[in-house]
Amino acid sequence: MKLRILILLILGLQISCSKKASRNETLVFNETEHSPESGTQSTNQESNNISEKETEDDCIFDLTTQSDEFIQHIPEFKNYTWNVSTKTATILLQNADTLYAQRGGCYHFGLSGKLVKSNDDHSTGNIDHWLNEAKWISKRILDDSDYQELEQMIVSKNYDLNIDNDKIYIAFKGHNYAEWYLTVERLHGNTIIDTGYYFG
Numbered sequence: 001m002k003l004r005i006l007i008l009l010i011l012g013l014q015i016s017c018s019k020k021a022s023r024n025e026t027l028v029f030n031e032t033e034h035s036p037e038s039g040t041q042s043t044n045q046e047s048n049n050i051s052e053k054e055t056e057d058d059c060i061f062d063l064t065t066q067s068d069e070f071i072q073h074i075p076e077f078k079n080y081t082w083n084v085s086t087k088t089a090t091i092l093l094q095n096a097d098t099l100y101a102q103r104g105g106c107y108h109f110g111l112s113g114k115l116v117k118s119n120d121d122h123s124t125g126n127i128d129h130w131l132n133e134a135k136w137i138s139k140r141i142l143d144d145s146d147y148q149e150l151e152q153m154i155v156s157k158n159y160d161l162n163i164d165n166d167k168i169y170i171a172f173k174g175h176n177y178a179e180w181y182l183t184v185e186r187l188h189g190n191t192i193i194d195t196g197y198y199f200g
Contacts, residue, residue: 112196
C-alpha cells in the first residue's frame, strides 16, 4: 500500500511539473507528436502552445531555458525527438526499447529517464539488475557528479527498497534533492524502469 501511495505521489508531482500537457506523460505515449528526423522538435503547434504564456508567469523555474542540451552530445541518442511542451526527448534505441528523457519543470525541477522495454524477463527480485538499469539510464542523462553520487548510494546501499505485487520502488537517501527514486513495474507486456530526481 505504501508503494502505491509513493508512486501516486511521484506521478502527481511529475504531472504538476509538466505544465498542462500532462496527458502526453502517461504510459500510452502519443507518438504522433514526434518527428522522425533526428533531434527535431515536435511540430504539433497546438500542443506546443498550450497555455504557455499563462503558466510561464507563475513558474518558479524559467521554462524558456529548459531544452534538450543535456542529451545533444550523446552519440547513441542522435535520432531523438524533443517535445517542447513536455520537455521530453523520445529516444528509440537500437534494441527496439524506448527511453524517454525528461528535464524541466515549473514548480519542481526534475531530471528523469523512463526506459520502456518490451523483452525483459528478469525477476522482480533481481534488484542488482534493476539498479544496473538505473545506472545505465543515469550515466547517459545525468551530470557526472550526479551519476557518481548515484553510484555511491548504490554501492553503500543507501536506499529504502519496497517490493509490492511485481512493482519495485527504491528511494535513494543521502542526497541534496527532494527525492531521488527508481521504480520498476510491468505494464501491458512492457517493463518500465523510471529513475530520476526532482527539487524545488
